[in-house]
Amino acid sequence: MQTTAWLSADLVPRSGAEQVSGHAAQLTNDVSAADDDGVSISDIWKAFATGNENTPAVEGVNLRIRRGQFVTLIGPSGCGKSTLLRIVAGLLTPDRGSVSIFGETVIHAAESKHIGLVPQTPALLPWRTVIENVELPLQVNKHGTGGGDRRPIDPRELLESFGLGGVLDRRPHELSGGMQQRVAIARAFVFDPMILLMDEPFSALDEFTREAQRRGLLELWQSNQKTVLFVTHSVAEAVELSDVIVVMSPQPGRIRAVIPVDLPRPRGSLVGNSEAFHTVEVEVRRELRRTWSQPE
């Protein structure tokens, strides 16, 4: 199994707009800045019924993600970060508020296959081989045209670039957890969605695999700079990957702080040792501690 550099070739296509606006140096990392072309989450409220009461999960969340930005939601359990991600994915309907994905409603974005989801577990179909799993999004909902600049990637080439060229015809259970998760990421990538939603995709992996996966994702993102909304528990992971870290506080889920990460890109394996990395890490941790010390 390859541990580092699981993206070997720069074959993933970029759309013109992403190339122009997506470069790290040009990002101001201000998620609240107005930008027509991106994801905007406006005043989202969501409560869940527990017994006779309604428990608020997310209250009045506003967030703007620009095209090509890597935004991470971080916070303690119950802060509503997964709920928020599921709302953006169209898996939950908010009680109030709206989400716009590149100017479209969530339903329209899903119809035209603009959303790539990487769930917490790889969630592969056990009866399909690796290549068949990655082909799934191309077989389902064929009407999803998704605009003119859409360029689906050849699944075989994509998997080869992920370092999975040797296991195309294996079934998921024959692969390690890290490889399975890479297949899941390839599946979310193959149809060239406009936004990638990742819900703690590495949380089930051991620390070493996790680090390799993180580096692989970083390289992948570097080469095609998709818009990403990433949910995690890990501060180091958030700092290493993101342009912007959104710290959320629990009960009810609200945005506590929006922290820009001004670390140079591309970020190599040594980024974790730099002074700037630690400064951001300390800031995120401080905000996270506050979510505990002042619950309301």
Added chain:
Amino acid sequence: MTSNPRNDWRGARVSTRRSRWRALRMQMWVPPIVGFGLIVLGWQLYAVHNPYIIPTVSQIVDQLRTQPGLYWHDMLVTLREAVVGASCGMAAAFLLAVLMSHVRILERALMPLAVVLNVTPIVAIAPGLVVAFGFGFTPKYIIAGVIVFFPFLVNSLVGLRSLDPEVLDVFTTLHASRWEVLWRLELPSSLPYLFAAARICLPLSLIGAVVAEFSAAGQTTGLGSLIETSANQADLQAVYASVVVLALLGISVTFVVAMFQRRLLSWQSSSRARSQ
């Protein structure tokens, strides 16, 4: 070229694996064969001393040998009734399960009726159906179908609900149609349950077919009719020969289902082996 030690080591490993495999097969086959042999021996001993209660093993074998055409023909009739009836029953049960899994109110409305159908003794329904549908194949199909309906319905429902919710999330974000979810996700996910049900249902449908034939004995052929008419004539050899044929038929049907199961669900058995 001289043999290198690595090859020798490999060869040794292969041969130990082979002998272990042989030992495993011995473990699989010897106990049931010994057990079966003991029962046949006991049967023969008892039959020799009680000729008016059960026939001897050799008499049963003779019976089958002198009239192979009769048993073969009747077996095919019973098999046809069971397989056609069970196929219709299982197909109807699966379709209803698909509807129920999508429309909750349908489940609440129809499940009690299915339970009633299940708890009503099939033997009690059979004569009525013969009166209603005559002595042809129809009442047999219906009874074989009815007897498999409920177990297949319940297993299908559990199977259709056994899918991984995170995979369903992926399908939802791709805006997959209901049909795509059913065909590409729900149906394959439920296959292990459907096969487990089929292994119960096909032998059950043989019971249904035989019971149906009892009710119309003398008018139709089939192993059930043969048993009923032979018993009325106190022809015990024919009765037990039919029972033996039925048992063999049940074993064959179960074996065929297991074979399909292994072929179609290779992904499942190997993933289970790994997780254990």
